Amino acid sequence: MLCSKKEFDERIGSILITAEEIKEKIKKAGEYISREYEGKPLLLLSILNGSFVFAADLCREVTIPCEIGFMRVSSYLNGTSSSGDVNIIMDVSQDISGYHVVIAEDIIDTGRTLSVITEKLRRRNPLSLKVVTLLDKPERREVDFKADISLFTIPDLFVAGYGLDCAEYYRNLPYIAVCNV
Numbered sequence: 641m642l643c644s645k646k647e648f649d650e651r652i653g654s655i656l657i658t659a660e661e662i663k664e665k666i667k668k669a670g671e672y673i674s675r676e677y678e679g680k681p682l683l684l685l686s687i688l689n690g691s692f693v694f695a696a697d698l699c700r701e702v703t704i705p706c707e708i709g710f711m712r713v714s715s716y717l718n719g720t721s722s723s724g725d726v727n728i729i730m731d732v733s734q735d736i737s738g739y740h741v742v743i744a745e746d747i748i749d750t751g752r753t754l755s756v757i758t759e760k761l762r763r764r765n766p767l768s769l770k771v772v773t774l775l776d777k778p779e780r781r782e783v784d785f786k787a788d789i790s791l792f793t794i795p796d797l798f799v800a801g802y803g804l805d806c807a808e809y810y811r812n813l814p815y816i817a818v819c820n821v
């Protein structure tokens with residue numbers, strides 16, 4: 641549904657994390673991954689939709705041979721609250737048993753999505769499995785889940801931008817902003 645420009649501008653609040661801050665952290669994460677996985681078969685797995693921008697920028701900071709995989713998952717019934725269910729809408733096409741898998745996720749909120757996804761992926765016997773998340777919101781955690789690398793820990797605010805949406809808008813913002821919901 642078309643959102644008016646006025647509505648679009650009103651719903652987005654202050655910038656929480658700038659594009660420059662994101663770029664700097666991603667560069668460091670890319671360097672770390674490049675060091676850690678040199679000489680190993682690496683699969684960077686983007687969890688769609690939210691991580692598409694993060695994964696695109698992260699993979700371009702990785703300087704070693706690397707495959708990219710995609711998995712589409714949906715866990716939210718509406719724009720702001722978790723349904724508790726995690727559905728795989730599109731599975732990764734690679735046989736992950738031949739790879740060291742690094743999951744690129746945009747945000748860990750309740751922890752349900754990654755808890756379910758990592759359990760399912762571990763059963764496929766990857767050579768190793770790690771999680772890199774752009775944002776972590778520990779105050780919202782409902783299941784015990786910790787990322788291996790978390791670039792930014794944020795308070796319990798509804799945020800959008802840099803791949804994250806609010807009612808499907810704002811994914812194209814180059815920064816993370818607070819959303820007025």
Ligand code: PRP
Pocket residue numbers: 687688689690691713714715716722745746747748749750751752753754804805
């Ligand atoms: C968001 C986000 C994570 C998940 C985190 O996805 O991209 O995958 O929620 O929440 P959790 O820790 O509470 O499980 P969402 O289902 O909104 O879909 P999207 O990525 O397509 O926006």
